[in-house]
Amino acid sequence: MSSNNPFRIDNNVKRPPRDLRKVAPQVPAVDLQIQQRMSKVKFKIAVMSGKGGVGKSFVSSNLAMALAAQGKSVGIVDVDFHGPSVPKMLGVRGQALVADDKGIVAVEGPFGVKVVSIDFLLPKDDTPVVWRGAIKHTAIKQFLGDVNWGELEYLIVDMPPGTGDEALSVAQLVPNLTGFVVVTIPSEVSTLAVRRSITFARTVNVKILGVVENMSYFVCPSDGSIHYIFGENKGKRMAEEMGVPLLGQIPIDPEIASANDQGEPFFMRYAGSQTAKVFLSIAEALIKSTAG
Numbered sequence: 001m002s003s004n005n006p007f008r009i010d011n012n013v014k015r016p017p018r019d020l021r022k023v024a025p026q027v028p029a030v031d032l033q034i035q036q037r038m039s040k041v042k043f044k045i046a047v048m049s050g051k052g053g054v055g056k057s058f059v060s061s062n063l064a065m066a067l068a069a070q071g072k073s074v075g076i077v078d079v080d081f082h083g084p085s086v087p088k089m090l091g092v093r094g095q096a097l098v099a100d101d102k103g104i105v106a107v108e109g110p111f112g113v114k115v116v117s118i119d120f121l122l123p124k125d126d127t128p129v130v131w132r133g134a135i136k137h138t139a140i141k142q143f144l145g146d147v148n149w150g151e152l153e154y155l156i157v158d159m160p161p162g163t164g165d166e167a168l169s170v171a172q173l174v175p176n177l178t179g180f181v182v183v184t185i186p187s188e189v190s191t192l193a194v195r196r197s198i199t200f201a202r203t204v205n206v207k208i209l210g211v212v213e214n215m216s217y218f219v220c221p222s223d224g225s226i227h228y229i230f231g232e233n234k235g236k237r238m239a240e241e242m243g244v245p246l247l248g249q250i251p252i253d254p255e256i257a258s259a260n261d262q263g264e265p266f267f268m269r270y271a272g273s274q275t276a277k278v279f280l281s282i283a284e285a286l287i288k289s290t291a292g
């Protein structure tokens with residue numbers, strides 16, 4: 001074997017004393033930056049579900065507004081890179097992310113909620129984001145570490161569906177993740193998928209703060225009768241069976257759908273509605289459970 005074989009171990013080489021050796025950095029710089037930024041955020045709550053289209057983004061956005069309406073300083077980070085919906089639901093689509101010497105400046109949404117989403121960076125409405133997991137991991141790092149979040153009481157993370165790359169990245173990257181809020185609709189198909197999310201949360205050792213049952217019932221506008229479109233209380237029962245709190249039940253309501261579609265922040269536009277009250281009580285429950 002030639003003497004300049006790089007893999008050769010030469011036991012005769014004199015090593016410097018231990019204290020003089022350069023200490024290898026334990027934490028890469030970017031992670032330190034995440035640690036620093038996130039140390040100023042008291043509670044970090046990720047909103048997840050087993051499935052798409054159940055209302056995660058609607059719940060995240062309105063929960064952020066409900067917390068802010070109760071005087072909390074709130075940020076929301078949208079890590080659904082393939083279907084970013086938070087800017088639209090908060091009525092701040094079309095704004096741009098800018099940077100100054102302290103980092104990326106979040107867009108200011110209703111009630112002063114700080115908003116960060118890939119949507120602010122896409123040139124056109126039909127631009128797809130075609131990224132593999134590793135790139136999304138890097139983007140999540142940047143959203144957490146490069147944005148000047150400042151001092152916040154709550155950071156809400158709006159997740160894509162399921163327990164894939166982004167969920168793992170969020171669980172790994174957010175230091176002291178306070179917990180998950182799990183959204184379901186009261187159908188077997190959704191509750192089955194949500195059971196997987198709950199098991200995922202337990203696997204990664206993150207607390208489940210509770211379940212939000214969305215699209216629970218429909219109130220007929222002509223006679224006020226209640227119709228259970230997907231099933232009655234199936235999300236509630238699933239929460240009981242899994243031993244997690246039910247945070248609230250939200251009706252299926254054409255006004256919710258149209259406010260979201262028109263980019264009008266629902267909680268603000270329909271501040272007196274029953275649904276806005278449900279969001280306030282979910283926010284209160286979370287404030288209580290994070291304080292305790």
Ligand SMILES: Nc1ncnc2c1ncn2[C@@H]1O[C@H](COP(=O)(O)OP(=O)(O)O)[C@@H](O)[C@H]1O
Nearest residue numbers: 052053054055056057058251252253256257260
């Ligand atoms: N309670 C509700 N009543 C009526 N429409 C709703 C309700 N919740 C969500 N939606 C609508 O359903 C669609 C999916 O909601 P979204 O929050 O984007 O789901 P997800 O983030 O889970 O994919 C959106 O068009 C939204 O406006």
Ligand SMILES: [Mg+2]
Nearest residue numbers: 056057080085
């Ligand atoms: Mg969504």
